[in-house]
Amino acid sequence: MDAATKAFTDAAIAEIYSRCSENAPNYGVSIEAFSTSVFRTIEKRLESASSEPLTEGEIREFLDNLQADDLFLALACAAGNERAWWEFDQTHRSYMERFARHLARGDADPDEVIGNVYIELYGTRVVDGERYSKFGTYSGRGSLRGWLRTIIWHSVVDQHRAGHSEVSLDEMTETIGEGAAHASFAMPTADGDSQMIEQVAREKYRAATVAALSEAFSALEPHEKLLIALYHVDNLKLREISRLVENESSPLRGWIKRRSSTREKDPSARIHESTVMRWLEKSYERILDIFKRDLAGRQGLNPSEVEICIGLASADLAGPDIYRDLAAG
Amino acid sequence: MQYIDNIDTRFQDLFAVYLRDRTNALRAEASTSHLDEDTISAFVDGGLTLRELDPVVAHLADCGYCRTSTAALLRLEAEFAEMAAPAREMQPESAGLAEALSTWFAKLFGSSAEGVFAHGERSENDTKDGEKAADDNPDTNVED
Secondary structure (H helix, E strand, C coil): CCHHHHHHHHHHHHHHHHHHHHHCCCCCCCHHHHHHHHHHHHHHHHHHHCCCCCCHHHHHHHHHHCCHHHHHHHHHHHCCCHHHHHHHHHHHHHHHHHHHHHHHCCCCCHHHHHHHHHHHHHCCEEECCEEECHHHHCCCCCCHHHHHHHHHHHHHHHHHHHHCCCCCHHHHHHHHHHCCCCCCCCCCCCCCHHHHHHHHHHHHHHHHHHHHHHHHHHCCCHHHHHHHHHHHCCCCCHHHHHCCCCCCCCHHHHHHHHHHCCCCCCCCCCCCHHHHHHHHHHHHHHHHHHHHHHHHHHCCCCHHHHHHHHCHHHHHHHCCHHHHHHHHC | CCCCCCCCHHHHHHHHHHHHHHHHHHHHCCCCCCCCHHHHHHHHCCCCCHHHHHHHHHHHHHCHHHHHHHHHHHHHHHHHHCCCCCCCCCCCCCHHHHHHHHHHHHHHHCCCHHHHCCCCCCCHHHHHHHHHHHHHCCCCCCCC
16 A cells, blocks of 8 residues: 555544544543554455555445444454443344344254354353454444344354264254255166167267356356355345445445446446346346357257256256157157 | 246256256265355355356356255245344343343353343443443454
């Protein structure tokens, strides 16, 4: 960070600090502590996110989005300020309890979850002579309440794991987020020599399909991959996805729009489910186009063979008939 | 599975299977480098800057573990948005937990804290008194 940018940042942080301090004069957070925390996030999160030098505009965007009062409260709690803890407890505990109860759904003890979270937030571990409070990891980039939801979610996951020691975290998160067993491209075992031709044909189309899908997938932008994965792998509803981008000031919304070259008739309009659907449709049209062109062009398949490849996933679920037809032809 | 209008559903099935296989394959060879809680919650809250989004979105597109957490939090966030809570919530709470926390706070901040942390019982006068007391005894900062 050059000297001018540093001076701008120092001044902006001092202004934010002054506001927070006015709002909560008895939290005992010093300007040094506040500034150190903000600079740490700038260095650790912003500067490291790209090899390009950090600009004043990027710092301004970061500071404009900063949940300064939440960060102020978190820093005070991390330092063990009694008044701040009182405020935190009054403002957030009831919400945390309801959230934990909703999340646990009989699988974990919500009281235990919240008890553990409070202990973690206060911090019982001492590192280099200083108490390590979980609050110290909050950067103010999102709301404190959103951050608390994440902490509680992980605490519930940990408690669930403790009660299901035979289940790995991967398996558990898969069960939670991605449903039960999925179809896969794994080759079914042939049950005899009579099915040799069928197996060869299956392997040929399977390999062609996977290659074409890889080609199509690699052509996608990261945000398209993410949207499709959230929709089809994690089974989020359009309503849930649209929450990510519905706020006009959401950087993700601007980020997606820039990459998808979507023109906005009304920039202040909320993004609805139909918009997300259109984004998904657009991405899928492109994937399907690349997929078909790859099969027909690079791999030289005819239209009926392309159709076979498209039907491959459902064929894997339904059985090998499709390959038998092909082998017979 | 939920489908996208106007796109061959067979192809959507196919691509979904491909994505799941790919996610599982990446998970198996994962470097175990994951997004931290602060970054995931900031992403879900829409709090990341444009500069931060590139690496985070690229990571989420490939990492099933982080995406599963993100998806779960998005779901929960949507559910709880409809239950928007007032700043001062006076909902009935677990007596056991309240007692445990009260005792815990008392140990941390001294016996007087029991009164301070009696849940939801602060009056305006209490506030002023408390603020005055706190002003008289400024806390020392410990930066973690």
